[in-house]
Amino acid sequence: MSVDVNEAFADERATQLRAARDWERALQDRLAAGELELLPDGRYRVLTGWDAGEILSAQGVPQHGLDLSLGTAALYTAVPAWHTLGNVIPGGTSDIDKVLELGGIDYQVESVPAQYPWNGETRVDTTLHHTVRTDTGASLGVVRNGYEIIQNRRAFEFLQELANDDEAIWESAGALRGGKKVFVAMRLPQHVTVDADGINDSIIPFIVAINSHDGSSSFQVVATPWRPVCGNTERLAVEHAFTRWSIRHTRKATDRIKEARRTLGLSIKYYDRLADEETALARTDLAINEFNELIDSLWEPDDTATPRSTRTREARRDRLHALLAEETERTGRTAYAAERAVTDYLDHYAPIRPSAASGLKGNKPAARGLRLLEGTDDDVKSTAHRRLMLLRRR
Template sequence: MTITADVNTQFAAEKTAQINAAREREAAFQARIDRGEVRLMGGDRYEVLTGWDRGEVFTVSRNAQGQIDAIIANHGLDSRADGTIALYAASPAWHGLGQIIPGGTTDIDTVLRLSGLAFDVVTVPALYMWEGTLREHADQRHTVRTDTGAALGAVGGRYTPIQNREGFEFLQELVGRYDVVWESAGVIRGGRRVFISIRLPETVTVDADGINDIVVPYVAVMNDHSGNGQFQCVVTPWRPVCANTERFAVRDAVTRWAVRHTAGATDQIKEARRTLGLSVKYFERFADEETALARTDLAVADFHQVIADLWPLEDDAKDRTKTNHANRLAALDDVFRTESERVGRTAYAAERAITGYLDHIAPRRPGKTMTEEIARATAALEGADDDTKNKAHKRLLVLTRS
């Protein structure tokens, strides 16, 4: 009888602990809603409104008692062999998914292992069946992962894979020389796209005597194993407050570098150090120009004129085009109003509105294997809207001199 009493007591204590944990989880989630960090989209789907995960959509799974059972992010990232998400990060992102090392690590091998990037890519003959005979396409090959055997793409005969480690390890010199860590790394679309990033040690301050806006400099490297993209290195200004990214053609500073997958590509990757070497000059000039924008008042009519220059509307445009144009203008006005409340109605707020619209609001069609959130993140890294952002930056700078 004594043993039974002990078991019952233990069971009651465990059950109480489970109930309390469920209540705490519900309370914490409700607190995020109350603080405006997430919003209900309908059903069990929610959208993140703040922080690194801004714009991400996730689903809340509940048990029979209506309590939160799991939070399932629609992240679009791949899974590792053990079922965990193929993502390494130095700070919590994607709702805690992936392998998080608080504060980050300086060891590239640890990053490659935790992010699922510790695999090589080889090319194999492109074969096809013709009238019962297996034939080889002499001018084409397929890229294949060595760990899973998964096909990643069709490439030409001269294509030479740039392996993940040899493509990323040139950044290790920066990690070793400066007080920086690997910030994030991950696998997208089954390994067709991979990325890795570091955060540079110095932050950039815009208008230190005024709005005092902080910009965090990053270096991001992306590799493509599908045959549809290049190996790229970019220097990226990132605003944590609004999660906007931009790369402007500031004088001669190189903010993007790319190389095709050829036999000499690995040696050419060393040239990417020039991109990094110019980054300090780039950010100094960047801060000066952004400060000038922050000190230039801007009327709504002037903002609308900039929008008209970026997205001109022809007089004979179709009704659908006119509707899309009106919706875009309304969305941009909303973002401009929000940014103006934070930093004043200036050319800087206008630029924030335009980059914010392009990064988070503008329609984006994801591929078959990508969610809209991953499509937006990929577009930001690849610089899909850099031309528009750069044009807006130059157009607004003109107003600082008038």
């Protein structure tokens, strides 16, 4: 039976056009229903359902940056997320071995000498080594002598004690950039309530541990409050409370991890202090000029700015005021609303240009997620918090 190629092509193109129209119609329906929000760069933020807070590309496709070395996305999660990617255990688990396996981070890492060709022979650089995955043979990075590999299980197993003692649940785990960076997140059983007699805002407490195998960063454990109403990470420093703990990849690094269990007790107390300070901000009125002063203190004006940077600054100020207006409708014009506006801007709207060195060039959503995970903007958030706390003492 012969096939009319032109007719077949026309049918295929008609099918593609129908699919595009159906997708566009579905997208507009979701926007109209308040399920999606159009972001300034043309992407979309999911506002409802299991995927609330996730970012879609301009074509409506989620971009994740998860490790795909073994053919599937390296992700374990306690709730359906990442748009069907990864392995889901509804409600989560407290079994670390299951978490490592399903999160695709149960591999080992070895150090091998760095070699290079020279005049037809292979030479060894005795000052450098490659870190290599033993399951795929992939090189993860080049490190100097003295670099101590912290295996994934050793890095995260101390949190198992927290799960056993306090009924905490492993919320998620996974690998990024081909396994160069791995993470686990543990959800603590108690919730934090801000201004229980007023706005009654809920913050979910997490402990996140992050390990790297490419020499780019230390092993870190951070307290990471998450605000479900907008998907913000409320990670900021409060008075006399621990928020971050790190270990460099040097000798005896794995021995120092044993200290983490004691330190975690201090990080859990952080959430009590956080609730107290955020409640104080929720009860502190804010004038518009005070918000403008806050913006200028975080992003200082530049008298020599170019027209382009001036437009960027004006766009940032406009966005921050719009976010403040949204928060004011719900919580009143308070220092708390101002802090939420700054956090929302940093988490979801601030410009980001992922470099080739990051391994995420061109993938802004994944790069933004990595910024949240690593706390790139924590210092700005903490500065805003400290300045707003001064208003409380007027």
